[in-house]
Amino acid sequence: MKSDTAAVAEGDRMSTRDLLLTAASELMRKRDTLNVPISEIAAEAGVNSALVKYYFGNKNGLMLALLERDLGASITQLSALVNMDMSPSKKMRYHLSGLVRMYFRCPYLQRLLIKTMRDESAEIARDIAEKYLAPISHAYHAMISEGVAAGEFKPIDSRLFYFIAIGAADQIFSARFVLKYVHGIDEIDDELRRAYVDTTITLIMDGLLAKS
Amino acid sequence: MKSDTAAVAEGDRMSTRDLLLTAASELMRKRDTLNVPISEIAAEAGVNSALVKYYFGNKNGLMLALLERDLGASITQLSALVNMDMSPSKKMRYHLSGLVRMYFRCPYLQRLLIKTMRDESAEIARDIAEKYLAPISHAYHAMISEGVAAGEFKPIDSRLFYFIAIGAADQIFSARFVLKYVHGIDEIDDELRRAYVDTTITLIMDGLLAKS
Structure with a gap:
């Protein structure tokens, strides 16, 4: 049986865990890199870096938990979208918009x-494929x-369409330096994100739609 | 003035350099990773690994030379294509086909x-942007x-179109593990490459074309 103190500690533990995930996400986004030291993630979260080991085992564990946090909810939403009573074109349009927004929130994700x-x-690769990639693939199909x-x-x-759509939605975030060094644009702001959503949807949807 | 021996040595030097680039390219392609040790690149090329230092300074130098080898010719061709007497649609179709083929040959390139x-x-990032990315951006424009x-x-x-086209053409090669772990496809063979070229061109071109 848990003492009150243990129960409070458990509550704290949940929120410290989330703080660490949020800190990792923020730093990877701001610095446009996957290589952020554990010590800096802990500092950003305002906690002792030993807690990373406590909650996640090591940095790889933290990264796996971040994938779960970032992808888990999106995949549940995608499955729900597939089953909605809505025209296929509307579903796809809605999905593509969500996809670009997801990469805008988590530009490091892909x-x-x-x-x-x-x-x-x-083994871990197979596990990730089963948990995240196979459901996306089924939804596209x-x-x-x-x-x-x-x-x-x-x-x-649909297998090839998957790559085309994911690649198109992600690339501006994966290759953000092109914006910086070729176009002098330092950050993807809301306006640019909206323009990218619109352009991607127009292009992919008009490409996908049957000719009347 | 160079002796005959020096001239022969210079000839050899050229080909050893190319051998090393080819070996690096082959290993990165086969293993689907950028992390190939210098010693293994040298072994694949059949030369002493000290020659990497001699020709390229270090592994970064070898990677920069590989970018030059892989991208240089393509960019010259792209500029020539832009100036050809051919309809814009035909040019773009031709370019997209070449783009997927380039990533098929060098799946590690992006x-x-x-x-x-x-x-x-x-400084190097700015140099790469100027040499490779700006010409591509101008050609797209x-x-x-x-x-x-x-x-x-x-x-x-055209700036946004650039990301959509590059992302779509590259993704099947960057995320080859999806083919492996989700679809049980170990290698991208000629048939799959042709299907990807066709699907990408159909989708992007139909998306790009004005509605009649």
């Missing part, structure tokens, strides 16, 4: 996913099949 | 470019402006 699947063991059946979409391989 | 611009000094003027393309921001 790089973190790629790095984690490359650097961790095959369902949305595209439905759109093709409704005569709204061209017949297109 | 990741290497991103990593180099992130990790090297701001010219092709899109021409297409819009001809009534073939939608009015679209």
Whole structure:
């Protein structure tokens, strides 16, 4: 049985864990890099860096928990979207908009996913694929099949469409230095994000829609 | 004045340099990673690893030379394409096909470019931007402006189109593990590459074309 103190400590533990995740996310976003030392993450969260080891084992554990935090909710939403009573075109448009917004919030996300699947063991890679990638792949397959059946979409391989859509939505965030060094734009602000959402949706949707 | 021996040595030097670049490219492609030790690159090239230092200074120098080898020719071709007497749609279609083929040959290229611009000094990043990225950006601006003027393309921001096209063309190569872990596909063969070229071109071109 837990004492009151232990229960309070548990409450604290939850919020310290979230603080660390938020700090890691913020620093990776601000500095446009995946390489942020544990000590600086802890400092940003205002906690002792030993707590990273306590909550996550090590930095890899922290990164896996961040993937879960960032991707978990989006994947639940995507599955819900697929089952909604809405036209396939509307669903896809809604999804693409959410995708760009997700990368705007977490511009490191696609790089973190790629790095984690490359650097961790095959077992962890398989686990990530099963938890996050397979559900996305199924959702794309369902949305595209439905759109093709409704005569709204061209017949297109949903596996290939997945790469095209993810690549298009992510690239401005993965290659932010192009904005900086070629166009003199230091930050992706709300206006640029909206323009990117609009342009990406127009291009991909007009590409996907069956010709009337 | 050079002796015959020195001239022969210079000939050898050229080919050893190319051997090392080819070896680095091959290993990064096969292993699907940027992290290949110098010793293994030298072994693959069949030369002493001290020669990496001799020709490139260090591994960063080798990577910069590889960017030059892989991107240099493509950028010259792109500039030539822009000036050809050909419809804007045909030019863009041709370019997109070449882009996917380039990533098929050098699937590490976009990741290497991103990593180099992130990790090297701001001076080197600016130099890379000037040598490779600005010419691509100008070519996109010219092709899109021409297409819009001809009534073939939608009015679209060429800076944003750049990210969408590069991201779409590259993603299947950057995230090859998705093919492996989600679809059980170990390698991108010619057939899959052709399918990806076709799907990418169809989607992006139909998205770009003005509605009649």
